[in-house]
Structure formats: structure tokens, C-alpha cells
Amino acid sequence: MFDVKKVSIELGGKTLTLETGRIARQADAAVLATYGETVVLCAVTAAKSVKEGQDFFPLTVHYQEKYSAAGRIPGGFFKRERGATEKETLVSRLIDRPVRPLFPEGFYNEINVIAQVLSFDGESEPDIVAMIAASAALTLSGVPFLGPIGAARVGYKDGEYQLNPSLDEVKTGELDLVVAATGNAVMMVESEAKELSEDVMLGAVLFAHEASKKVVNAIIDLAEKAAKDPWDVAKGDNLDDLKKKLKKLIGKDIAAAYKLTDKSARSSAINAARDKAKAFFAEEGLDAQSVMAGIKLTKKLEAEIVRTAILKEGKRIDGRTTTQIRPIEAMVGFLPRTHGSALFTRGETQAICTTTLGTKDAEQMIDGLTGLHYESFMLHYNFPPYSVGEVGRFGAPGRREVGHGKLAWRALHPVLPSKEEFPYTIRVLSDITESNGSSSMATVCGGSLSMMDAGVPLKRPVSGIAMGLILEGKEFAVISDILGDEDHLGDMDFKVAGTEAGITTMQMDIKVAGITQEIFEVALRQAKEGRAHILGEMSKALSSTRTELSAHAPRIETIQIDKSKIRDVIGTGGKVIREIVAETGAKVDIDDEGIIKISSSDINQIEAAKKWILGIVEEAEVGKIYTGKVVNIVDFGAFVNFMGGKDGLVHVSEMKNERVEKPTDVVSEGQEVKVKVLEIDPRGKVRLSMRVVDQETGEELEDTRPPREPRGDRGGDREGGRGDRNRRDRGGDRGGRGGDRGPRRDRGPRGEGKGDDDGSSAGLPDFLTQD
Template identity: 80%
Template sequence: MFDKKTVSIEWGGQTLTLETGQVARQADGAVMATLGETVVLCAVTAAKSVKEGQDFFPLTVHYQEKFSAAGRIPGGFFKRERGATEKETLTSRLIDRPIRPLFPEGFYNEINVICQVLSYDGENEPDILAMVAASAALTISGVPFMGPIGAARVGYVDGEYVLNPTNEQVAEGDLDLVVAATGNAVMMVESEAKELSEEVMLGAVQFAHKACKQAAGAIIDLAEQAAKDPWEMAEQADLSAAKDKLKKLIGKDIAAAYKVTDKSKRSGLLNDARAKAKEAFADATPQDQMAAMKLVKKLEAEIVRGAILKDGTRIDGRSTTQIRPIEAMVHFLPRAHGSALFTRGETQAICTTTLGTKDAEQMIDGLDGLSYSNFMLHYNFPPYSVGEVGRFGAPGRREVGHGKLAWRALHPVLPSKDEFPYTIRVLSDITESNGSSSMATVCGGSLSMMDAGVPLKRPVSGIAMGLILEGKDFAILSDILGDEDHLGDMDFKVAGTSEGITTMQMDIKVAGITDEIMRVALEQAKEGRAHILGEMSKALGETRTELSAHAPRIETMQIDKSKIRDVIGTGGKVIREIVATTGAKVDIDDEGIIKVSSSDVSQIEAAMNWIKGIVEEAEVGKIYNGKVVNLVDFGAFVNFMGGKDGLVHVSEIKNERVEKVSDVLSEGQEVKVKVLEIDQRGKVRLSMRVVDQETGEELEDTRPAREPRERGERGDREGGRGGDRRREGGRGGDRDRGPRRDRGDRNDRPRGERSEAKDEGGETIGLPAFLTGGNDD
């Protein structure tokens, strides 16, 4: 029934399988890719005709993770997959970027590329598999795709490159790099690195390229079995005459416009030239008018690119290695925990850093289950930043991608949670843009975190590099302008510290670049990054040692795991009481690590003292601050150490006789007490009389060695258990206790000597002997 075609290769120690003909047979091309037990289906459909008046290529890539692939049900109220998550958006861009340049110029048919994760084994990441499946589906679909491409992820563990590493290997290693490439050249690079050298990064790209060739070879084998007939492309009209006409008409105007350094003035002159061209073709058909305007863009590119290759002259007059003027400011906003204004030429970003507690962490629900991130970077690109009117609202794919690039650049230099137990949010608002705003975000974000007191390992700077390639001639441009990005052949962003690279991203608009070009670009970028770091240090050379007065303070303490339930209490009663009473936030994890946070240090101290009182054991002989919580006839119960109660017997309140406890003490009164004894059941006996209630210093016990007791003292005895001196024959004594009396002897003693207490009605109250001061010997 099925005409199934399959190709398998050994790839990175596992079997990569590509198959078609069984699933999604009505799509123009559909491929199921399997690696381990991870399976991704990619289906490609293409419109057979072009919409009238369309002058762009409408390629749309959708990547979706099915929760059933990992045996999970989506969390939240809606139990189905809904809008794209950040990871799905980023992976969609990861697939789109290397395949888009491989469609021929003038091909404007709408294409949908839909990749769905059907099975996930927890080890083999589906994003790489989706890239391979998308390339394979396009290759067999018959659409004019100049592929195939392969894709690979590379890790760097213990000085060795690892192909398609597991999540654990990525976490343990120093690199997470994704490369897409044809058999001849690299098309796309995306990475996060822990300050690696240019040599190591270039080696990783070369290592990945070899793996990409293997995957591309498997796709070619599949296409030989299952590819559909290629589409017939319409012949392109000869536009040489129209091009010559435009060159004579506006060539000099365009050349003059690109010698103006101010972006607004240059844009105005270019718009005048375009209007002149449009007027010259006013009587032509709509198709010819559209073609003429595309020729204007080509003419602009030729003029700019020719000037750069011929004599190294750039649009704004800089040399190929020169970086625009930089101005950086910190503490730009008074209430933000950390802020910076970073300006490079006509690109500007306001970056702020906000510090929060653990409950501010971002919860992420994905195929691997729930996870939490304590570092967020959000990038916003309002239309006014380029002087335009446009949509303003939720971030689009571009904003998500640029923000993640800056996140990757800064993430490797962050302190660990143990070193800095804060949730960090960096917000970048682009206020001007003519060049790389994502790299401005890296620089401004680094400064804003340093301003907030985040102990970064080192400051991070970033730079965007460009490429002009004509045959074998090429020029690498440092710190490219927006127009150089549009008219050039490469967008190559590199960020890092003085010690090495933390992220590298490359997108190519031509059919790939050579190792030589990449090596030159990396070395030139290194020089540029060093220059930018020097300019940043003029604003702030190192992290501030003090946090902002408006930032929360977090103190951490470790308790024994067995005490966790005591701090939380039944149903969370205790921890809620601590929070409500002190005003501080309290977080506790399963390992017994407690984080107490507040912008008020006194609140933190109160909460921590309360918790210490719950988990710490009282020490005999130590003096504590306490509060009277209950008065009884025979003494007062005092709460101390936050969560412990003990009894101050009436004989231990003062050195002189106390007739009535309420004459001396009242509930809520602050007192200082010394721990005299803790019995086997944990009951605590306290004394006030041996502590100076003003200073808290211990006093010498001046009570006489022994005083005769009066009848009715309920067994009180000076020098009993509550005294500091050792009582002859007491529990700690060494004397021979002698023969034990019969049980009936106890009843023969005078009533006043029995270790009993009576209530007002004369009924016996069963109290431990030490609470009454009596002795059962």
C-alpha cells in the first residue's frame, strides 16, 4: 500500500534514519527523521502560482513540540498545544535562516515548512533533527531548492569535540554550537560558549561541517529514490536595458546619497532617487514597475559594494576595521536596580537590570518537563527606533531571536546561584537603530548588570561583522551599518570577554563562506571587541560592590533536612506566620537551603532569627532574649529563640521571694533568661534572677546556700534544680543514694514536701518535679 523509501546512516554514534512515502503523502514533500527514539515529521507544501503583485518570497517555517512525544500532558488551564513557545520560535528561526538563501532569486511562490516532534527520548534534541528533516522534505518536493543542507550540534567536553551531545554533556562542557551547511560551505552558525578562543570555535565549526556533509549525503541518497520532478521555472526577462536606463538616470544620485554619513539625510536622498525612478516607469505595466524597483535595489548594492572592494570606502567614510564612536553611561535611571545607556553611532539601547527572589524565576513547560530559569533577557524594538510607523505590541520572532542571542552572550559569565541567589531580568529597549542592536544589548546589558551589583566573571562586549564577496575578492567590515547589512553577504555577530568568545552567530546570504573568510572575520572581530570593552570600562570598569538601595537583599542559611517540616509547619502555618509577621520573603528547598529576602535588612534579621529559634537547639548555660507568653501560679512560660518555650519557676524570677508572679511579670514582657536545664523530653528550665535584665550579662548567684522552706511553698527549695550550685544528692551528685524506699514511703512525707501542685480547688495537678522545685528522692 505504501511506497516507503528509507535511508539510514551511522551518525555521531547513533543511527540517523530518513523515510518518506508512508506519512503525509499529500504534501509536496514529507520526511520522518529518526535519531535514537526522537522522531520529527516535516511536511512541505508550496503554492503552484504566485499572487498578483507579490514581490517577495513568502517562506514560513513552523516548528511544534507535541507534549505527547514525551508522554506528557500540557500544563496550565488549556490542555493542548497553543501559541508557540520561545523554544519553538527560536527553532523555527533556526530552520528558516539557512534554507531561505537557497531559493532562486525571483521565486515568489508561497511555501510552508511544518515540523512536528512526534517522539522525544530525552537525549537527542529534536531541533537538529527538524533541520535535517526540513532540508530533506524540500529536496524531494520538487520546488527549486538549491540544497540540501545538513545540520549538527557540537559540544566541547574535556578538550574534545562531541557530535550531537546530550543535554548533560552540554551542561558539563564549554560549548553548545549549531551549524547548518551544504556540502561545500557553512550557511549558519548559532552558539553559546564559555569564553573559548577563536581557534577552538573555528575548529568546532569545521568539525560540525563534516557532520553536516554526512547528513546532506543521506538526503541526496533519499532524493535519488523518492524525489519528485523539479518544477519548471519561468524564464527571467532580460532587464539589462532597464538597468542601463536607471543607472544613467539615478546612478550618480545613489552614489552621492551613500556618501552622506547621517542616516536620515541619506534616506531622504535615496527616497528622492527612488521616486525619480518610479516616475520614469510610470507608464509601464505593474510587473515592469515592480521589476524596475528591484533593479534600483540592485543598483544600490553594486555601487556600495564596488566602492568597498575597490578602495575600502564605506557608506559613512570609515575604514573596514573602524568602529563608530561609543558613549556609555551607567546609573542612567534612578529607581532601576541597575541601568545603562549604550550608544554606538546611530544605534542606542537603554538596558535595565532588575533583581528578584526565587519566586520571580521563569517557569518553562517543555518536553523535558517543568524547569525554572533565574536569568531572563527581553529585547524590544519599537518602530520609532528606525523613524518608522509600524506595529507596536507583543514581541515578534525577530525580537525573540535577538533577545536570545544577547542572552547567550551574557549567560556564561553569570555567577552561580550559590554565589548570587537572585533572579535576574535584563530589559533592552532599542531607542535608535542603524547597525546591530543585539550587540548593543550585549554591551548595555553587561554594564547594567555590573551597575546592579551582579558579580559577572568579566564584562562582555559584542560586535557585528559584515562581508562583501565578489568571486574570490572579499572584504570584512567591522561594526556594520543597517544598509551594509542589507546590501552585504553576511551578518556575523561575535560577543565575548577579554578571555574568549561567549557567543557567535552567523547568517549567510550567499551559498556559504570558506574557512579563510571565517578566520579573518573572527580575528577582526576580536580586535573590535577589545576596543569596545575599553570604551565600556570608561563608564564602569568593574561590578559595584553594593546593591541598589531599591533591590531586595537575600540571605541564605542551611538547615538540617529533618528540620524542614518544623520551619514550614502544618499546612505551611509556621512559614506563613514568619512572612506575615516579619514582612520578609522566605523560600526553602528540599535540601534545607533557606533564602530570606527583603529590601529591609531588619526584616531579614527578624525572619532569620525566628528560623534559627526553630531549628537550633537551646544550650544549657547560654543567655537568650525572650518574651513572657503565659503566667501561672508557679512561674511564667517564656518564648525564646523564636520557637521555643521554657519555664521560669517563681523561685528563679528574683533572688528575693515573689509572692505573686503577676506582680513582677506580665504577658508580652521582654525578658532575658538563662537556660538551666533541658530534660530528656525537651522541657526547658529557665532563670531570670541570674541575668542582668538591663545588660543581659550573667550575675553571680548571691542566694544563700540553703533557706528553710515554709509550708505552702509547693515544694520550692533554694538550691534545688533551679540553682546554679550542685545540690547534695541531686541527679548529678556522687553520693550513695542508699536503699530505695517502698512505694508507700512517699505517702508518709509531710504534704508540703510532696512534688505535687494543687489548683485553687485543692485538686492535684500532675506536673514534673522540676516544674515545682520539689524532689522525689
């Protein structure tokens, strides 16, 4: 019934299997990719015709993770997969970016690529499998796809590269790099690194490319068995005559426009040239399709003029050399109420970056295939339409904003302090206020400065730069700090960020069929020089992290307690910890390891909560003096809370050096007193004294009372005359009535019905009695 075709190869210690013909047979192509026990289904469908007047390529890629793939049920109210998560959006872009340039110019049929994770083994990220499945499905579908591409992830640890490392290996390693490539050249790079050198990064890319070639060959083998007939793609009309007329008509106008350094003036001049071309089309009486072709020719003419000037003359749109960086101005601390702020301007690109510090309860909760986890570092990037002088949609972030924000996140994440060093939740917000090339790298620079302004102890400052490429045959020019127009008209968008010690992230997108190792080496070397220059300019605003946090930021103090004391701090049903928070005003977080974080913007609240907690967990010491509060008064004395959760008894005889008739003559509930620990019995009961402590100064006084009679001498006459000594629950009521109970013993001259010789209840433990 099924005409199943499949191929298998060994890749990174696991078997990769690509299968088609069994599932989703009504799609133009569907591939089931299995790697280990991770399974991804990718289906491709393509429209057979183009909508009238359409002049762009509508490729849409969707990546979705099914929770059932990991044996989980989604959290939340609806209990089903909803809109795309941030990770799904990022992987969708990861698939889209390398395949989009591999469709021929002029192909405008709509294509839909849907990749779904059906099984996840918990070892390796399924994004690589999804990229391979998408490439295979496009290759089998018959659409004019100039692939296939392969993909690989590379880790780096102990000087060795790792192919498709596990999740744990990525966490403990120094590199997480993803590469997509054809058999001949690299198409895309995405990475996060722990300050690695250019040589190590280049080696990782080449290592991934070798693995990608094996995947490409496997897809070709599958295509030879199961590929559909290729589509007939209509060839465009010969428009050489129209191109010559356009060049004669507006060539000089475009050349002059691209010599204007101001973006607004340049845009106005280019629009005027385009309007002249449209008027020419109308005079010529061209049909709609020819007009559309003419508009594209106009854009090609613009690209040709700009690219030729850069490649042949070394002159760029704004007059810079290929290695020159635009003027940079950076300032910090210009927003008064934020915890940290920076305004970073490079040419006509500008970002306002702010840093906000929060406590553990501000962490972001993320639910995914690997389970629930919490993220303590967030970076959010916003790109409003006014930043490019346009009217447009303003609202929730789109795919581009999510991608740019994640790129900046990867650049800054490797230099953050550990949670033990800096136990804060960090949010960096980047609002782009002007954009003319590489706003994501402006976010890296501004984000680094704003965190330093907030007092986040970064390992080193981070800068970023965007590189471009003009490639014609074997001739090429790599250009530093590209403008928006150079991005649109060039062949590469290559972003590199890092510190003076090494690279923290690298992202590359290619608009042609890949670049060579030589171009890559030149781009990396040139980017290193540019990053160093930008770091120097940033240091003029702030060269190191501030030593003090903002007055508006919360303070966090961390203490470690014994695990056995956790229940004492929390209390029954959380009673104690809620009381600490309510009374002191500080936030208190405690984990299973006994690490307690106390936070507040008021240092006095932190100290109060810390003192309370330490009082609960510390053990009382005999002979030590404490300050406490009277919490309960009974006939025979007063109970004093002196170490947070610890109470002890000050017997009436230990309140003063003279006789005290009633405890209320000396103390009242809520009164603060100073006490000395006299004794702690094996059951933890504490006997306290006020009389040996100066209540004003807290200094210990000399005990002028004669020493107590040894207890052993009185043991005999206490045996039979005082009833059951286990009836302690009733002892407090009987302090003066000991002579009225049970068989009376011979009291001698003191047996006059006033109780035992110490006036205490028979039910009290020995250490609560007085001489």
C-alpha cells in the same frame, strides 16, 4: 499500499533514518526523521502560482513540540498545545535562516514548512532532527531549492569535540554550537560558549561541517529514490537595456546619496532617486510586471554601487575603513529608581538597558518536553518602530525580537555568577531607541553595563560586534560594525560577543551559498580586535561591578540548616513560616536541601527573620543566657519562648531570690525577659531561671541561694504518698493541695495540708519543683 523509501546513516553514535512515502502523502513532500528514539515529521507544501503584484518570497517555517512526544500532558487550563513557545519560535528561525538563501532570486511562490516533534527520547535536542527533516522534505518536493543542507550540534569538553551531545553533556560542557551547511560551505552558525578562543570555535564549526556533509549525502541518496520532478522556473526577461538606462539616470544620485553619513539625509536622497526612477517608468509606459522588475533593478544598482566602493576602494557608506568602529558613548546609572541602568550608543544605534533584581518567586516557569523548570535569568529585547523612524505595529514581540533577545541572552549567560554566589533572579530589559545596524550587539554591551551597575558580579564584562561581508567571486572584504544598509546589501551578518578571555556567543547568517574557512578566519580575527576596542570604550563608563546593590534592590541572605529541621521552620501546614513572613515582613524561601533564602529591601526585616529561624533550628545550651518573651502564665510559673520555636518553664521559685506568691506579681504575658538555661531533660523539656540573670544588662548574677538537697535523698518518701506520677495533665491544678490526696504519708512538722515541701503538684517532673 505504501511506497516507502528510506536511508540510514550513523551519526554521533546513533542511527539517523530518513523515511518518506508512508505519512502525509498529500503534501508536496513529507519526511519522517528518526534519531535514536526522537522522531520528527516535516511536511512541505508550495503554492503553484504567485499572487499578482507580489515581489517577495513568502517562506513560512513552523516548528512544534507535541507534549505527547515525551509522555506528558500540557500544563495550564486548556491542556493542549497553544501558540508557539519561545523555544518553538527560536527553532523555527533556526530552520528558516539557512534554507531561505538557497531559493533562486525571483522565486515568489509561497512555501509552508511544518516540523512536528512526535517522539522525544530525552537525550538530545530535537531541533537538529527537525532541520534535517526540513532540508530533506524541501529537496524531495521538487521546488527550486538549491540544497540540501545538513545540520549538527557540537559540544566541547576536556579539549574534545562532541557530535550531537546529550542534554546533560551540553550542560556540563563548555560549548553548545549548531551549524547548518551545504556540502561545500557553512550557511549558519548559532552558539553559546564559556569564553572559548577563536581557534576552538573555528575548529567546532569545521567539525560540524564534516558531520553535515554525511547528512547531505544521505538526503541526496533519498532524493535519488523519491524526489519529485523539479519545477519549471520561469527565467526573467533580459533587462540589460533597462538597467543601463537606470544607471545613466540615477547612478550618480545613488552614489552621492551613499556618501552621506547621516542616515536620515541618506534615506531622503535615496528615496528621491527612487522617485525619479518611478517617474521614468511611467514615461516609458511599462506594465506592472516591468515596473516591479525595474524597482528591483534600482535596488540592485544601489547594491552594486555600495559593494564596488567597499571592495575596490575600501570606502564604506559613512566614510569608515573596513575595520573602523563607529563612535561609542556609554553611561550608567542614569535612571534613578531602577536597580541598574545603562545607555549604550554606537553611531546611530542606541539601547536603553535596565537590570531588575528579584527573589526566587520571580523566576520564570517554563514547561516543555523536558518537563517543568525555572529560569532565573531573563533578557527581553524590544524594537519599537520609532527606532528606525517608521510608523508600524507596536505590541507583542515578533520572531525577530525573540531571536535577538535570545542571542544577547546567550552572550551574557556564561559570565553570570552561580546561584550560590548571587541568589537573585535577574531580568535585563533592552529597549532599542535608535537602530542603524546591530542593535542586538548594543543590547549585549548595554546589558553587561546595566548588570554591573546593579551589582551583579559578572566574571568579566561582555562586548559584541556585527561583522559583514562583500563577496564577488574570489574577492572579498570583511567589514566591522556594519550599518543597516551594509547588512541589507552585503552577503553576511556575523555577530560575535565575548570577554577579554574568549567568545561567549557567535551567530552567522549567510545570504550567498556559504563562506570558506579563509573568510571565517579573517572575520573572527577582525571581530576580536573590534570587541577589544568596544570593551575599552565601555570601561570608561564602568570598569567593574559595583560592590553595593541599589538602595531599591531587595537584599537576600542565605543560611543553611539541617534537613531534619526543615519541618520545624515550615510548621504544620506552613503555619510557622507564614508567621515569620507576616511578623517580620521578609520573604522566606526554603528548599529540600535546607537552604533558606531571606529577602527584603529592609535589612532589619532580614535580621529579624534570620534570628527567628536560627532560634528555631538551634539547640539550647545549658548555662547559656537568652532573651525571651513570656507566652503563657500558669499557677506554678511562666512559659518563656526564648529561641523562636522553643519554650521553657521559669518556675515561680526561679523568678526572684525571694519567695514569690504568684507569677503575675513578677511577669506578664508578652513581657521580654532574660533567662538562663538550667536543665534540659532527655525529653527536651527546658528549665529556665530569671533570678540568676540581671534583667537590665543580661549579665549572670551570683547564685546566693543555698545548694539544693540531692534528689536521691527524697526519693523514698515520694513513692507511695503522691498517687500516680503519670497524671501530669492534672498537675498544674493541684500545686497547693497535695495533702488532700490519696494515702497521706507522715509529713512531720510540715504536713499541715499545704502540699508537699516544695508546694508543687505531684504530677510535675522533678526539675519543675523548688526547694
